[in-house]
Amino acid sequence: MRKGPAMPRQETLALFPLGIVPFPGGLVPLHIVEPRYRQLVADRLADDRPFGVVYGTDQQHADVGCALDIQGIIQKLPDGRLNIIARGYRRFRIVRPAESPAPYAVVRAEWIDDEREDVPPALVERTRESFRHVAQVRGWGLNLPIDVEQDAAMLSWLIGDSMELAPEARQELLEMTSPTGRLETEARWLDALMGG
Numbered sequence: 001m002r003k004g005p006a007m008p009r010q011e012t013l014a015l016f017p018l019g020i021v022p023f024p025g026g027l028v029p030l031h032i033v034e035p036r037y038r039q040l041v042a043d044r045l046a047d048d049r050p051f052g053v054v055y056g057t058d059q060q061h062a063d064v065g066c067a068l069d070i071q072g073i074i075q076k077l078p079d080g081r082l083n084i085i086a087r088g089y090r091r092f093r094i095v096r097p098a099e100s101p102a103p104y105a106v107v108r109a110e111w112i113d114d115e116r117e118d119v120p121p122a123l124v125e126r127t128r129e130s131f132r133h134v135a136q137v138r139g140w141g142l143n144l145p146i147d148v149e150q151d152a153a154m155l156s157w158l159i160g161d162s163m164e165l166a167p168e169a170r171q172e173l174l175e176m177t178s179p180t181g182r183l184e185t186e187a188r189w190l191d192a193l194m195g196g
Contacts, residue, residue, distance in 0.1 A: 009110060009111060010095065010108060010109065010110045010111070011092075011108075011109060011111070012098050012100075012106060012107070012108055012109075013050065013051060013052035013067060013092065013106070013107055013108075013109045014040050014043065014044065014051040014052065014102065014104055014105070014106055015051070015052050015054060015065075015094075015104065015105040015106060015107050016037060016040060016051055016052065016053050016054075016104070017053075017054050017055075017056050017057050017058055017061040017105075018030075018053050018054075018055065019055070019056075019167065020053070020055065020167065020170075021055045021062075021066070021167050021170035021171050021174055022053055022066040022068060022086075022088045023066060023088050023157045023160055023161045023170070023173070023174065024066060024088045024089065024090060024091060024154075024157050025087070025088055025154055025157050025158065025161075026087070026088045026157065026158075026161040027071070027085060027086075027087055027088075028053075028068055028085070028086045028087065028088065029074070029083065029084070029085050029086075030083070030084050030085075030086060031081065031082075031083055032081060032082040032083075032084060033081050035080070035103070036102075036103035036104045037104060038080060038081075038082060039102065039103055039104065040102070040104045041070065041073075041082060041084060043102065044070055045070060045073075050067035050068055050069050050089045050090070051067065051068060051070075052065050052066070052067050052068075052092055052094075052107065052109060053065050053066055053067075053068055054094070055167055055170075055171050058105070062171055063093055063094045064091060064092070064093050064094075064112065064171070064174060064175045065091070065092055065094070065109075065174075066088045066089070066090070066091055066092070066174060067088075067089045067090050067091075067092055067109075068086035068087065068088060068089060069086060069087050069089045070084055070085075070086050071084075071085045071086055071087050072084065072085055088157075090111055090112075091111070091112040091174060092109040092110060092111055092112060093109060093110050093112055094107045094108075094109050095107070095108045095109055095110055096108050112177065113177070114153050114177050114178065114179055115177050115178050115179075117178060117179065117180055119152035119179050119180045119183065120180070123180065123183050123184065123187065124152050124155065124183065126187055127155070127156075127159065127183045127184075127186055127187045127190065128155065128159075130187055130190035130191060130194065131159045131162070131163075131186070131190055133190075133194060134163075134190050134193050134194060135162065137194075138164075138193075140162055152179045152180075152183060153179040153182075155183070156173075156179050156182035156183050156186060157182075159183075159186050159190075160173045160182065160186060163186070163189065163190075165189075169189075172185070173185065173186075
C-alpha cells in the first residue's frame with residue numbers, strides 16, 4: 001500500500017472500466033490490449049500515480065471503484081500488448097468527468113474511507129474461522145497473515161478477495177464503508193457455503 005503524506009480528499013484519476021471489482025490490498029493481474037490503455041499504463045509508470053478501475057464499460061459503469069498502483073510489467077508482447085500486475089490502493093467515488101487531452105477517460109474522484117468503529121472481536125474471530133474452514137474444504141490454500149488478522153478492515157478485504165464472488169457481490173462489498181458490515185456480510189456468505 002502507498003505510504004507517505006496524507007492524500008488530498010479529491011484527486012484526478014485516469015479511468016479504466018473493466019469487468020472486475022478490485023479490492024484495496026489485492027493483487028490484480030491485467031492484460032492491456034487497447035492502445036489507449038497502453039498509454040494509460042505508460043503515463044502512470046512515468047508519474048507514479050494510481051489509476052481508477054470501475055466495474056462496467058465505457059458507456060455504463062459503477063460510480064465507486066478502486067484505485068490501483070502498478071507494481072510492474074510482467075510481459076511486453078511483440079504487438080504492444082502488456083501483462084502487468086497492480087495492487088488495490090484505495091476506494092473512490094466519481095465526482096465528475098475531467099478535461100484531459102489523454103486518449104482514455106479522466107475523472108475527478110473523491111476518496112472513500114471506512115467509518116471509524118470498534119469491530120466486535122467475536123465477529124472478527126467467527127468470520128476468520130469460517131473463512132479458514134471454507135478455504136480448507138474448497139482448497140483455496142490461503143493462510144491469513146498475522147498482521148492482517150489483527151486489522152478487521154484488511155481482514156474483510158482479504159476474505160472478500162479470496163472468495164469466489166460474482167462482480168455484483170464484490171461491488172456490494174466495495175461500496176460498504178463499515179468493516180463490521182463487510183465482515184457480517186462475508187460471515188453470512190461463508191455460512192451459506194458451509195451449509196451448501
